[in-house]
Amino acid sequence: LMALYGGLLILPAVAAGLWLLTWVDGPTTYERPFTIGERLLTEARVLVMYIGWTLAPLPDALGLYHDDIAVSRGLLDPPTTLIAVVTLAGLVGVAMWQRQRRPLFALGIFWFFAAHTITGTVIPLEIAFEHRNYFASIGLLLAVTALLALEPGLRLAQLR
Secondary structure, three states: OHHHHHHHHHHHHHHHHHHHHHHOOOOOOOOOOOOHHHHHHHHHHHHHHHHHHHHOOOOOOOOOOOOOOOOOOEOOEOOHHHHHHHHHHHHHHHHHHHOOOOHHHHHHHHHHHHHOOOOOOOOOOOOOOHHHHHHHHHHHHHHHHHHHHHOOOOOOOOOO
């Protein structure tokens, strides 16, 4: 079984990762007005924005075009970049801490991050698109539902 997994899953994933390393930030990469590092910093802010869109969808924020998102040039340029990075790291930390006591909550948080792994990392796509968050939002909604209604030990009858 392990050899089958290694042959069918791990080897192709390693081969794809090696190919991607030759493509990302190289001469064949899509030309963008930001570097890979700037993209990753900006995506931290975008992920926090996606969380807001999912948990508190306001009509003014949910448009078709998000071309006005400023690219993060450093952790403090704009200052919200550092806040976003700390927020996301804290969310992962809480999910890791709660994975034994509240597994559905942790699964939801990890689902959100796993769903954004391809579109929110090194592949130089546009900075933000609403449709990238559709599948990931299931994880956030699972995490919130687990906290409010499903996890044992929480007494939130009014919220249920």
